[in-house]
Amino acid sequence: MLSCWAAIFWKEPIWLITPFAIILAKPLAQWITRNTEQLYWLYLIALPLSTEFNFTPGLGLDLPGEPILIGLTLLILASMIYQPNQYRSLLNSAIGKWIALYAAWMLISLCYADNTWLATKFMLAKIWYILPLVFLTAWIHTQKPNFKKLSILLCIPMLLVVMQALIRHGMYGFEFVAIKKAMAPFFRNHVNYSAMLVCLLPAGWLLYYFSENPNRKRGIKAALLIGLTGLFFAYSRGAWLALFVGLIAYLGIRKNRIGILILTGMLTACIGLTLLIHNNRFLAFAPEHDETIFHENFSAHLSATVGLKDISNAERFHRWVAGFRMISEKPITGFGANSFYPAYQPYTIAPFKTWVSNNPEHSTIHNYYLLLAVEQGIPALIIFGGFLIYLILQAQKMYHRFQQNYYRMIALGTGIILCMIASLNVSSDLIETDKIGGLFWLCTGVILALQQLLKREATTIAL
16 A cells, blocks of 8 residues: 555556565565576677666666676675685786776776765776676686587567567658667667667677587677667767777787877877867867758768767867866865766856757767766876776776687687777767666676686696
């Protein structure tokens, strides 16, 4: 009766499940405790299928993914307390130290945050992503490597999402404006959808590479073609660019040149940024307010992009300018995690204002590297950037050092995905989403597992 009253009062039907949740709580807790690994595999299935749900205006979770992660985090913390030896080598690894540094600076930034509650929620979310997706992933695959199963459990649900999206999008004639309707409720927008899709293509390619059964190989090839078709009709320029970056990363890792490519990219970005800032040259790129509109036709959308009249990129410039001005005010500690939206409007400038500058979606800066510097200071950007480069270089190193081809190819595929994620976050802030954020920390866990397996292989060869 109470649950029915709550559902009516708050107009939320989810309250109706309360009695069943209470009844099932104890047996479910017992099952979870005995089946931590199975719960981990369940999360992988849920990752492409999770949907955002707001319990209150200030509290939202991605269901069912985040509740599973919270449960796994509690189990890992208990395991670390009662059986610390299981995780000691992982926590003492270079990746463990990078994450400790990342968390330490996050805590320092929290102390100086404009809104401590928002920053605290951010840090809690980081904990329940990092602990299970990095350390549990590494522990599971160090004990009993099963990277094929990991790829399968991610790719099959994503394939189902792509197939239903293509069918529903086809009913609208594959119109550019209809793509958002086709992917609901699994993805918020076409950017998140296309980003997840393009990042899972290397996992699908590895499944094809390792498959020896001709029929299975044909099935995987058909699935990859469906994925590429879905990527095309997602109409996301960032994801198309990420696919190109993935191909460059494939060649760079195989030729042992990924470090040179990263350095070239960073130098190019620094030179371009310096030229834009010098004598306020960036003001020359201010859009014409009345000409910068949303285009319902994708060809017109691309033409507007080339002519710098596309509203999405124009609004990005609007927020990036605000972001640089915010960084100049608080370069060390930043404004605090989750604080960009409440704080950025006074730092915008009129020449870059667009029709959507009132930001009804409460979205952020659309560049993860800038977002880190704005919210947690330049040290956070340096720490995360260094960590990301370290992971990519480790993937290359292990590709060339492993004797077993299976592990070499896993390192190659993981390095490609990390390079794609790095590319996508230049024009988006996807590390803070459950899909790409989950995939990033999962790749980190895979790199950590591969490091442990490489040590084991080297010891075996030495013996």
